Amino acid sequence: MATRQGIVAIVAGAIVLAGLALAAGLPHLTHAAAPAIGGPFTLVDGDGNTVTEKTFAGKWRLMYFGYTHCPDACPTTLSDIGAALDKLPAAARQKLVVLFVTVDPQRDTPKVIGDYAKAFGPEFIGLTGTPAALAPVEQGFRVYAQRHELKGGDYAMDHSSIIYVMGPDGNFIGVLDDTMKPADIAGRLEQLGA
Amino acid sequence: MRKLAKYLLPLVTLPAFAQTPVSVHDAWARATAPGQTTGAVYMSLTSPAGDTLTGISSPDAGAAMLHKTTQMNGMSGMTDMDTLPLPAGTKITLAPQGMHVMLMDLKHPLVAGQNVEVDLTFAKSPGIHVKAPVQPISAAAPPA
Numbered sequence: 001m002a003t004r005q006g007i008v009a010i011v012a013g014a015i016v017l018a019g020l021a022l023a024a025g026l027p028h029l030t031h032a033a034a035p036a037i038g039g040p041f042t043l044v045d046g047d048g049n050t051v052t053e054k055t056f057a058g059k060w061r062l063m064y065f066g067y068t069h070c071p072d073a074c075p076t077t078l079s080d081i082g083a084a085l086d087k088l089p090a091a092a093r094q095k096l097v098v099l100f101v102t103v104d105p106q107r108d109t110p111k112v113i114g115d116y117a118k119a120f121g122p123e124f125i126g127l128t129g130t131p132a133a134l135a136p137v138e139q140g141f142r143v144y145a146q147r148h149e150l151k152g153g154d155y156a157m158d159h160s161s162i163i164y165v166m167g168p169d170g171n172f173i174g175v176l177d178d179t180m181k182p183a184d185i186a187g188r189l190e191q192l193g194a
Numbered sequence: 195m196r197k198l199a200k201y202l203l204p205l206v207t208l209p210a211f212a213q214t215p216v217s218v219h220d221a222w223a224r225a226t227a228p229g230q231t232t233g234a235v236y237m238s239l240t241s242p243a244g245d246t247l248t249g250i251s252s253p254d255a256g257a258a259m260l261h262k263t264t265q266m267n268g269m270s271g272m273t274d275m276d277t278l279p280l281p282a283g284t285k286i287t288l289a290p291q292g293m294h295v296m297l298m299d300l301k302h303p304l305v306a307g308q309n310v311e312v313d314l315t316f317a318k319s320p321g322i323h324v325k326a327p328v329q330p331i332s333a334a335a336p337p338a
Contacts, residue, residue, distance in 0.1 A: 071232040072263045073270040076290040112229040119227035161270030
């Protein structure tokens with residue numbers, strides 16, 4: 001049953017992807033001349049520490065937006081990233097973090113998102129914040145998130161499911177498709193220089 | 195009248211579940227991360243004669259339902275599926291980033307090495323109790 005929300009989500013997703021394609025020069029995923037993706041943010045990690053775009057300066061960052069109540073898409077993508085990192089040389093892994101940013105701050109407290117992210121590997125850091133703190137991040141990354149009511153009073157979040165690659169200087173490098181297999185993700189990261 | 199009875203009788207006397215029942219293969223679930231209260235169960239279903247999956251429940255969760263993760267243009271969403279048609283002889287696969295049994299309000303975490311149980315009901319075939327082995331969080335496929 002295709003919902004109206006679903007159609008809105010798909011249209012919004014198409015706009016986001018079109019924007020990303022322009023910014024990143026898809027499909028070649030070369031360095032963007034004028035990266036319009038990213039920007040400053042102030043969020044909170046699982047231990048309650050403040051995390052900004054400068055916290056991981058010098059490291060490669062994979063950023064993925066989702067939520068812990070997501071039963072399929074988010075754990076599958078995070079698990080694939082974890083399996084991809086297992087294929088990278090140890091030296092590359094040490095220079096890389098995976099930031100899992102919630103689109104569901106109502107349920108994802110710092111502890112919830114922090115513990116959740118850690119389960120996928122030591123490089124995984126869960127980030128949350130107030131809706132006011134998250135809004136500019138979603139805007140900066142062109143992330144779309146829409147609450148979607150489920151039967152029985154619960155809700156899910158429809159959301160952009162794209163892995164953003166940020167270089168050690170904090171600049172946007174490109175995106176990885178969430179349907180890529182771990183070997184492809186690892187290969188692409190090596191190709192990008194991570 | 196006798197002629198009519200000749201045609202009607204087989205219909206009435208046929209046992210309700212005379213057809214070959216649905217078979218379920220390769221059921222599995224991924225272990226949940228700490229704090230995760232939802233889960234997904236994957237499996238393959240085949241109905242030799244054609245059937246429809248009409249209901250799902252789980253003793254391990256407050257609610258269970260059939261969902262489809264829709265991936266389109268970089269967006270991920272979930273669509274509720276009330277029923278799932280099982281065309282005769284066609285293997286229907288529930289797999290990551292696609293159709294899955296969504297478990298909500300898990301009564302306990304899904305731990306690798308244990309099983310999660312799901313009850314399936316069908317329009318024609320008898321219900322099936324599925325024990326799905328829980329795989330490590332890094333798993334992407336059923337146990338070999």
